[in-house]
Amino acid sequence: MISVEQHLTRILETVKVIRPFEQGVLDAQGCVLAEDVTARGSLPGFTNSAMDGYAVHAADVVGASAEHPVVLPVVNDIAAGNTNALSLAQGQTMRIMTGAPMPRGADAVVVVENTDGGVVKVAIRAASVVGQHVREVGEDVEEGVVVLRRGTLLGPGQIALLAASGVSRVRVVPRPRVVVISTGDELVEVGQKPGFGQIVDSNSVMLTAAVTSVGATPYRVGGVADDARTLMDTLEGQLVRADAIITTGGVSMGAFDTVKEVLSRVGTVQFDKVAMRPGMPQGFGVLGDDEVPVFTLPGNPVSALVSFHVFVAPALRAMAGRPEPSFPPGYVPAVAAESFRSVPGKMEFVRVILDDDRARLAGGQGSHMLGALAAADALAVIPPDVVEVDEGDSLECLPLLGRDGQ
């Protein structure tokens, strides 16, 4: 029996960051930059107005007030998108809209609310100062500076910055492509009615969703029968498009545990008992010339999802260039709302419902029990040396869903 940390360490020492690849900025969402990116142009690219109002020489409106407005002739209108380079003479004004280029000579904008809104001449009812409501060229980003560093995770804000500063394609670590295969003669496809002795292949849809939830790209193969030739052919066929492969089922002590039988003969997959519950029978290694990592998860659905969170998700993040700072990854603190027992010598992952920070059992803890799994918000992680959790004890929990249900 090996520990959870030992198994995870072997996995993280084996997987490699995927080779970077140039992508359009939108396709790069959720990916990590593989290069420093410099701005092709300045932001703003030209000095422009921050408000709707009137471009002025600030010196012309010194002392303007509601009681003593300054009246100026309006000599032009400048809308956003106006591409003419205009000049404003002293003693004049131009109507200007937010984002429109400032005319040369103007050094301030008086907001329309502080005027009578005139279009031929305008009464300005408030003084201004040089630079007021003006966005200077390059004040946000200067052309040629590094706007984003290698290693940055690209979200909507970063993608906007790239696009605005003239960058349409970037080298990123691509999303891992993950093939999901479930095994077992008892499986029927989702949507089909299982006969006696059969079950719906829920693992492959569950793990497909889990792969998506960590920002990787799943390819669901679905159920493969417990036949060594079929499984081997399937694995070989999938290797070409896979950065990683996940299988479920067929890894314990059964007489027809095909995954174990097949993968014991090829590649480097090593099968271990890991001191955890659920999820004890685990296999991991690499397969094929490209050394594709293969995770063989146990067939019990709760065991498979717990294994995904504990082993596969950190590996996929590392492959995507987003390694976790430490183990355990992303734990949140909670307090036990009730007492329960934990199995000695194994790290236990208890399905719990969190009310604020109070954790209560989500229901039956059998590794086949999808009802409690679906009711749970998190896995309370009970260390191997803890056999009794008392109400009020501190707990570390691994959230099952992100804030947006992913």
Ligand SMILES: Nc1nc2c(c(=O)[nH]1)N[C@H]1C(S)=C(S)[C@@H](COP(=O)(O)OP(=O)(O)OC[C@H]3O[C@@H](n4cnc5c(N)ncnc54)[C@H](O)[C@@H]3O)O[C@H]1N2
């Ligand atoms: N004699 C022993 N028996 C078992 C041991 C053991 O150490 N000695 N370990 C148990 C533990 S713990 C687990 S976990 C399971 C793991 O079994 P396998 O990975 O070999 O998986 P299967 O036997 O194929 O299936 C187990 C269980 O899960 C259901 N299943 C399988 N695939 C799916 C799927 N795609 N969707 C939904 N449900 C699935 C399957 O019907 C079984 O009920 O072994 C214990 N036995």
Ligand code: MOO
């Ligand atoms: O260790 Mo198995 O994964 O509980 O049911």
